[in-house]
Amino acid sequence: xxxxxxxELAPRASELREQLLHHAHRYHVLDAPEIxxxxxxxxxxxxxxxxxxxxxxxxxxxxxxxxxxxxxxGLTPVRHTVPMLSIATERDTGEASARRFDARIRRAxxxxxxxxxxEYSAELKFDGLAINLRYERGVLVQAATRGDGExxxxxxxxxxxxxxxxxxxxxxxxxxxxxxxGSEDAPEVLEVRGEIFMRRDHFERMNEQQxxxxxxxxxxxxxxxAGMVRQLDSKVTASRRLSFYAYGLGDVRGWxxxxxxxxxxxALAKMGVPVNGxxxxxxxxxxxxxxxxxxxxxxxxxxxxxxxxxxKIDARALQxxxxxxxxxxxxxxxxxxxAQEQTTVVRDIDVQVGRTxxxxxxxxxxxxxxxxxxxxxxxxxxxxxxxxxDVRVGDTVIVRRAGDVIPEVASVVLERRPADAGEPFDLFxxxxxxxxxxxxxxxxxxxxxxxxxxGGLFCAAQRKEAILHFAGRRAMDIEGLGDKLVEQLVEGxxxxxxxxxxxxxxxxxxxxxxxxxxxxxxxVDALDKSKRTTLPRFLFALGIRHVGEATAKDLAxxxxxxxRIIDASEPQLLEVTDVGMVVAQSxxxxxxxxxxxEVVGELRRLGIRWEESDGTxxxxxxxxxxxxxxxxGALPNLNREEAKERIExxxxxxxxxxxxxxxxxxxxxxxxxxxxxxxxxxxxxxxEAGLEALLAS
Numbered sequence: 001x002x003x004x005x006x007x008e009l010a011p012r013a014s015e016l017r018e019q020l021l022h023h024a025h026r027y028h029v030l031d032a033p034e035i036x037x038x039x040x041x042x043x044x045x046x047x048x049x050x051x052x053x054x055x056x057x058x059x060x061x062x063x064x065x066x067x068x069x070x071x072x073x074g075l076t077p078v079r080h081t082v083p084m085l086s087i088a089t090e091r092d093t094g095e096a097s098a099r100r101f102d103a104r105i106r107r108a109x110x111x112x113x114x115x116x117x118x119e120y121s122a123e124l125k126f127d128g129l130a131i132n133l134r135y136e137r138g139v140l141v142q143a144a145t146r147g148d149g150e151x152x153x154x155x156x157x158x159x160x161x162x163x164x165x166x167x168x169x170x171x172x173x174x175x176x177x178x179x180x181x182g183s184e185d186a187p188e189v190l191e192v193r194g195e196i197f198m199r200r201d202h203f204e205r206m207n208e209q210q211x212x213x214x215x216x217x218x219x220x221x222x223x224x225x226a227g228m229v230r231q232l233d234s235k236v237t238a239s240r241r242l243s244f245y246a247y248g249l250g251d252v253r254g255w256x257x258x259x260x261x262x263x264x265x266x267a268l269a270k271m272g273v274p275v276n277g278x279x280x281x282x283x284x285x286x287x288x289x290x291x292x293x294x295x296x297x298x299x300x301x302x303x304x305x306x307x308x309x310x311x312k313i314d315a316r317a318l319q320x321x322x323x324x325x326x327x328x329x330x331x332x333x334x335x336x337x338x339a340q341e342q343t344t345v346v347r348d349i350d351v352q353v354g355r356t357x358x359x360x361x362x363x364x365x366x367x368x369x370x371x372x373x374x375x376x377x378x379x380x381x382x383x384x385x386x387x388x389x390d391v392r393v394g395d396t397v398i399v400r401r402a403g404d405v406i407p408e409v410a411s412v413v414l415e416r417r418p419a420d421a422g423e424p425f426d427l428f429x430x431x432x433x434x435x436x437x438x439x440x441x442x443x444x445x446x447x448x449x450x451x452x453x454x455g456g457l458f459c460a461a462q463r464k465e466a467i468l469h470f471a472g473r474r475a476m477d478i479e480g481l482g483d484k485l486v487e488q489l490v491e492g493x494x495x496x497x498x499x500x501x502x503x504x505x506x507x508x509x510x511x512x513x514x515x516x517x518x519x520x521x522x523x524v525d526a527l528d529k530s531k532r533t534t535l536p537r538f539l540f541a542l543g544i545r546h547v548g549e550a551t552a553k554d555l556a557x558x559x560x561x562x563x564r565i566i567d568a569s570e571p572q573l574l575e576v577t578d579v580g581m582v583v584a585q586s587x588x589x590x591x592x593x594x595x596x597x598e599v600v601g602e603l604r605r606l607g608i609r610w611e612e613s614d615g616t617x618x619x620x621x622x623x624x625x626x627x628x629x630x631x632x633g634a635l636p637n638l639n640r641e642e643a644k645e646r647i648e649x650x651x652x653x654x655x656x657x658x659x660x661x662x663x664x665x666x667x668x669x670x671x672x673x674x675x676x677x678x679x680x681x682x683x684x685x686x687x688e689a690g691l692e693a694l695l696a697s
Contacts, residue, residue, distance in 0.1 A: 009050055013057045016047040020063040024163055061139045061168035075153040075230065078144035081251040084132060084193065085149055085327050087310060089334040098288035101311060101333045108322055108330060117284030118313060121261045122291040123247060124278050125308040125334050128197030129226045131159065132250050138169040138186030145229065149327070155229050161238035162196070170272040191250030192273055198225040199303045202241040211385060211449065219410040220341065220400055221305050243304070245276045260314045278302075281314055292335055299337060308336035341400045342375075343413060344368035346393055349380070349425055353437045353461035357453040357545075361386050361427060363397070363409050371401030378407040382449045383427040390414075393422030427451055437461045440593050445582055456543050457498060458595030464490045466543055470498055474549060474641060475541035476530040480523040488512050499602040502527055531607045535562060538610060542600070545586045553648070554578055555587075560613035562600075566591045622651020623697065628661055629654050632675060633668030635688040643691065650695055658683065666691050 020043055044063060051058040058064065090097040105118055130146040143159035144152040159165055171186035198206075198221040206224065207217040218224035228240045246268050249257075258264050262281050269275040278298070282291050288311055295309050313319050313331040322330040348364040361380040368375055378399050380386040391397060391409055396416035401407040428442065428451070435442055440455025453459050456466055467486050471478035481501075489495040494508065504527065509520035533541075539552035539562070547555070558576045559565045565587070573584035590596055629647050631640055631654060638646075643666065644654045658665060658677040665678035666686045678685060686694065 009054055010057060013047060013050045013054075016043055016050070017059070017062055019043055020047065021061075021166070021168065024063060059139075060141065063167070074232070075155065077147075077151050078142065078154045079151050080132060080144065080147075080149070082191065083149050083327070084130060084146045084152070084250070085324070085329065087332045087334045088328045089308075089336060093336055093338055095289040095292065097333075097335050098292055098311070099285040101335075102285035102288060105313065105322075105331070109318065117287070118318075119315065120282050120288060121265075121312045121314045122280050122282050122288065123310045123312070124245075124276055124295065124302075124306045125310045125336075126195035126197050126245060126247075126276075127222045127305040127307045128195040129222070129229055131155070131194060131196050131229070131244070133159065133165065133192040133194070134251075135169055135186070135190045135192065137188065138171045138190075140165070140167050153230065157234040158229050158231055158237040159196075161234055162242050162244055164244045164274045166272040170270070185254075187252060187254035189251050189253040190255060191252065192246050192268060193248045193250050194244055194246035194274075196225050196229050196242055196244055197221060197304050198228075198240070198242055200305065201303065202243075206240060211388070214388075217385070217388065219398065244274055246273045247275075247310070257316065259316055261312050261316065261319070262314050264316075288335075296337060305340065306337070307340070308334050310334050338369070338371060340371045341398055341410065342368045342370040343396055343398055344375075346391060346395045346397055346409075348393055349386070349391070349422075349430075350377075351427060351431060351436055353435060353453055353459065355462055355465040357435075357456055357459065357462050359427060359431075359435075359442060359451040359453065361425060363391060365397075365399065368399060370399055370407065373401070375399060375401055375407045378409045380409055380425075383425065383451065384449045386425045386427075390424065392417070392424065394418045395421055435459060438595065440595060441589070443589055445585070452545070454589050454593050455595045456545075456590070457599040458593070460496070463496065467495065467498065467501070469543045470541045471501075471530075472541070475537055476533060477537075478523075478530045479526045480519065481526070484514070485512065485523075497599055497602075499599060499606055502531075502603075502606045502608075531609065533608065533610050535610045535612060538562070538608065539565070542590070542596075544590045546583045547587065551576075551578065551583060562604075562612070566597070566600075624650040624652035624694070627652045627663045629664045629666055630656070630658050630662050630674060630678070631666045631668075633671035635666070635668040635691075638688060638691075643688075646695055647691075664691075664694075 023043075047062070048064050051062065051064055090101065102118065106115075109118070111118070132144045132146070132152065133140060134142040134144070140156075140160070142154060143156045143165075144154055146152055160167065169186055169190070200221060203218070203221040203224055210217045218227070224240070225242055228237045228242055231237045246265070248261075249264065258267055260281075262279070265275045265279065278295065280291060282288060292309055295306070299306060311333045312329075313322070319329070319331045324330060345366040346363045347366060350362045350364055352360050352362050354360060361383060363378045363380055365376050365378055378397075378401075380389075380391060389409065389412055391412055394417070396413040398410045398413065399407055400410040431442060433442060434440065435453035435455055438453065438455045438459040438461075440453050440459060442451050442453055444451045453462065456462055464486055467481070467490070468483060470476055471481040471486075478501075486495075489504075489512075492512075494504070495501055504524065506517065506520040506524050509515050509523055510517050515523075535556040536549070536552040539547060539555060540549050554577045555565055555573075559568065568587075570581075570584045570588055573579055573587055574581065579587075624647060629652050631643055635643060647654055655662065658674050658681065660681055662678065662681070662683050664684050664686050665674060666688070667675050667678075668688065675685075
C-alpha cells in the first residue's frame, strides 16, 4: 500500500496549487495580476519544496510542472482522434468574397429572399501554429501539432511552458456544471484547438537579443513560434514568450456542447482557456463584409499578426446539416487580407541618415505589392544585420510589411542568388567614411551596431531634431519654439542652421501657420532672452552624443570655459568626473568637425554668452554637499528646474526617486507616491519655504 501523506502537507499543497493557478490565470490570460511577482515566487517556491520533499504529492496540473527542461531524443507521432481539417480560403480580399460565401450558404440551406439572414461567428485568423490540447477529466495530458491533419507531433513538454494555457480547466466555472449539482467531474475528454503565436513586441525583443548575441534572427513571428513549439529542449521554449488563443474543439466525450459555436467559445473562456475578444456574431453578407472591414482597419494596431478573418455558421445544427466537402467544412471560410510577405529583387543598397544621425542601410527593390501597398524600399536595420542576412545587390529576398510597419528585408533566397551578385555590404567603404548628406565623418562606437554622422549641428538630415533639442526647456529654454513651428521653419528653408534662429524677425514668423503677431513677438523676445545662459546649458544644447545635463555641468565645472573644452585632448577630458573613454571620444569627434566649430562660433558672435571661470577648482565649502534631494509636486513659486539648479549650486544632488539614501523630499501640491515612500523611510520633508530657509542657511 502507498505510504500515507503527512496530513499538514497534502492540504497545503492543494491550496498552493489553487492559488498559483488562479494568479497565473490573472497574469497570463486576464492581464490583471492581483499580487506582485515576488509574492507569486514565494508561493511557487513553497509548493516546489513540498513536492520535492513528498514527490507523490506532485500532480500533472501542478504549476511546478510547466518547465520540464528535458531534452528529448525526438518528437513522438500523435494520431488525432478527430482529424484537424483545414478551412477553405478565399484570397480575393474584396467584399465580394464574403457575399459569395453567404450566397452559397443560403443556397445550400435552401433559404429564400424572405428568410432571415444566417448568423455567423466571425473571428480572427491567427498567423501561427495550430495545436490540439487534450484534457482528460479537466487536466492537460497531451498537446500535439496539426501535422498532416491525421498525425501530428507530441509537443506537450513545450506547451506546458506557455503561461496562458491552463494545466487544469476551471470546470465548475460553467453554469451547466453548477446546474449538474456542482459535480467535480470534468468531461472524460475535451480537446481544445487553437493557435500558438508570438506577439510582435516579443518577437522584436527576441530578435534584438539575437542580434546582440551575434546569432541568427527569425524571419517572422510565425516561423519563430513554430520553431519554438517543436524544440526538443523545453527550456529554450520557456525562454521565449509564446501565446495561445482557442478557436474550436476536437474530440469531446462527456460534455453536451452548447447549441452555437460562439457559446462554445464563451464556455471555453469561462473554463480559463484564452479566447480572443475580437470576435462577433454577425448577420448575413452585410455583417460579414462589415466585420472584415472593421478588423482590416485594426489589423496594424493588433499586438500580433493575422492574415485574415474566419466566418463560421454559428448554429451547430446547421453546421451538421451542411457537413464537409473535400475534407473542408462547407459551413466555414477563411477570408484573407493582403499578404504581408512577398519576394522581390534588390536593385541597390542605399544609406539614409536619420534625424539623430543614425545611418541605416536601405534596400532599393524591384517594386512589389505587399501588405496592401506597393513597396520599393525596405530597411536593412544596420550594417551588422545586413551582413548577417548577407543581403547583396541582385539577390532575391523576402520582404515583410505588417500594417504601417516600415517594410524590412526578412531573408535572402540564397538558391536564387545570381553569379554576378554584389559583394558583402560594407557601409564605411560604401560611403568613404563620410556622411552622404553633409560630408562629416561617420563613426561607430565600440560595442554599438549603428554608424552615425558626427555633424549634428550642420547635417540637414538632423536639422529639425537639433533645433528642438537646442530650444528645449533644459537647454536654451526658448519658449514657443515647438515641433510644428520648427517643421515649418525647416521645410520652408527659413532655418538651415542654429544661428539662423537668431536672425528671425516678427514679420517672418507672423506669416507662418498659427502664428499671430503677438505670438511672433513673444518668440523673438524668447530668442533674445535665451542669449543669456550658462555654460552647462549651452553645452547640453549642442546635442553632443553622450553629454547629458550632469556631464555638461561636470565639464563646465572642471574646465571653466568653452574654449578649454573645445581644445581638450582625450586624456584631459578623462580627468573630468564620470567622463569615460566613450564620452571623451564623442566630445573630441564633435569638436573636430569644422562644421560644428563654425556653428558654435557663429552662435557666440550673435550674442549668446555666459559667465566663465579660470577653470581652477572651487574649494569654497558647499552647504548642501553630500545631501540628496528628491522633488515632487508643484511648488508655489519655483519650477522644478529652478529648484534643482539652486540645490545643485549649493552642492546638493537631485535624484529622481526616493530611496533610503535620500536626505530631503521637497514636496509641493499634489505630491504623489514619492511623499508616501518618504514618510515610510522617515525622510525629512520640506515645502518651498523650508527649502528656501535651508538654502539661506
